[in-house]
Amino acid sequence: MRVRTIAFLVLAALAIWFIAANTGSVTIRLWIPTVTLPLWIVLTVTLLVGIVLGVFLARRRARR
Incomplete structure (x- = not known):
């Protein structure tokens, strides 16, 4: 297993x-x-928004 995983x-x-x-x-x-x-709903939504933004930026960076 990789360290990143x-x-x-x-x-x-x-x-x-x-x-x-x-x-x-x-x-x-x-x-x-x-x-x-x-609070758990607010934290979950914040986490999901962060994940979506991270995936979006990673894909955008990979296209360049």
Whole structure:
């Protein structure tokens, strides 16, 4: 197994643990509306947006 794969698995496990440990509710202001959501949902959406942006930028860089 490559070091890169092991590092990815460790980071993924830490991210899942961090998301699962934060279960309280937070209030988020989205310009006009204010939304109250569980923190784990906010963290999961943030993680997914980061993954999508990372994949997009990696593919764009690979095309050059």
